[in-house]
Amino acid sequence: MTSVSAPSAAELCPDCGAPRGDLARFCEACRYDFTTGAGAGAVSASRSPSWTATVSVDHEYFAKVMARSEPEDQRLYFPTHSPDRHIPLTHVLITIGRRRSSGHTPFIDLGGASEDPGVSHEHAILIQQPDSTWSLMDKGSTNGTTVNGAEDPVVPYKPVPLTDGDLVHVGLWTTITIHRN
Template identity: 35%
Template sequence: MSAVCPNGHTSQADDYCDTCGSPIDAAAQPPAPAASATGSGSPAPQAGSSLDLDPAGMPSAAAGASAPSAPPAPGTAPTALECPNCGTENPDGALFCEACGYDFTTGAMPRDASGGAGEADGPDGPDPREGAGDGPSAGPSAGASDGAPEGGAPATAPAPAAGSATETFDWLAEVWVDPDWYQTQHAEDPCPSPGLPAIMPLRHRSVLLGRVSTSRNTHPEIDLSSDPGVSRRHAQLTTDGSRWFVEDLGSSNGTFVGPAAGPLPEQPIAVGPRTELGDDDRLYVGAWTRVVVRRATPDEVEAYG
């Protein structure tokens, strides 16, 4: 039986919404539909219905009315939704193409790297600004970050999907655990031990930051699944070859941009518009994650290429 989260999403899970992660209140669920008065499980014809009864007492379709389609047989495989832009097959009911970001609802094309209209990988649904199931709510920040290496995950690069990576790359992302950022977020989860950053080559002009979700078929190129404050489809990074831009996709806790030196950012960027990243800018997301986008050195190209 499906449930409805506080934000109106239908969820197969009854504890947390599998769309936005908000907790589901079982007491607030709508009552189950009452059994049909006919006793047969089928709704009675409404006044003015196009159905009338044949001599045997069975309903027959009036002239010009179409008979209801039969429900799919149990065990029938879900229909694949083919993207008209890139041809990728997506799960039936997907809102955006997971390969190119095509919007199945509005027909909007993905935004190009130069910022042309109608070409970005948009959010898979509105996330609440205080989504309890998707991570801690971002609070006001205080303190300073000097941009020095303070922590992170093991320095291992994820293996690229077969056939999806280019032969070379010029840019990479460093993913750090930032204790200073953690102190401003008031997260309940314990902060991981700081260490070396995870190095992730950026092999595409558009990459998704977020957490892996099998139910939503979300597999971000920059996987931040270890941070509970990061949304499934948190933010999108795009480049024109010389500059990088970040776009918040309606994340629960926001995307923050700040320089390497100076106080930590206190206000998240706006949802939707792209924000250009300066040479020393850092991205702050979730409960403890800091992301640095920079050019790869020749040794790094050789090591991760």
């Protein structure tokens, strides 16, 4: 029989990085089981309905970011060609970020030809909830994450519920729209 030890004040979930609640067996963000060590990252999201994330470069969002940026950032440019990508959300935990040179690639990789330099390697995660809806959690990214054009970024490590059509803004120009199919 495995016993549950009391968590330390700074204990973080090894799957998503969220702080562990007092004596909590499961991570509140991703449902990691602290007792058995079973993570949610590889579990298929087989519950219906299905959802899709549409990743696009967003000129309007880029203009807002540049309007409040430092003068040295004014040399950054908006990508001239980057078609939308439609990514089925097929796992209960979807990582968002840029691939690392070590080979770690997030599920939604914002690197490549139109790499957004404002996106952290481990920027945020999408977490499927038991009712098949989704929540967003910023993983303490350098430039923050906003939802639906809000001025203030979401609080790191605090899940934010999403609904069909919500816009997740990361980096300098990336918008991820969450669609229920």
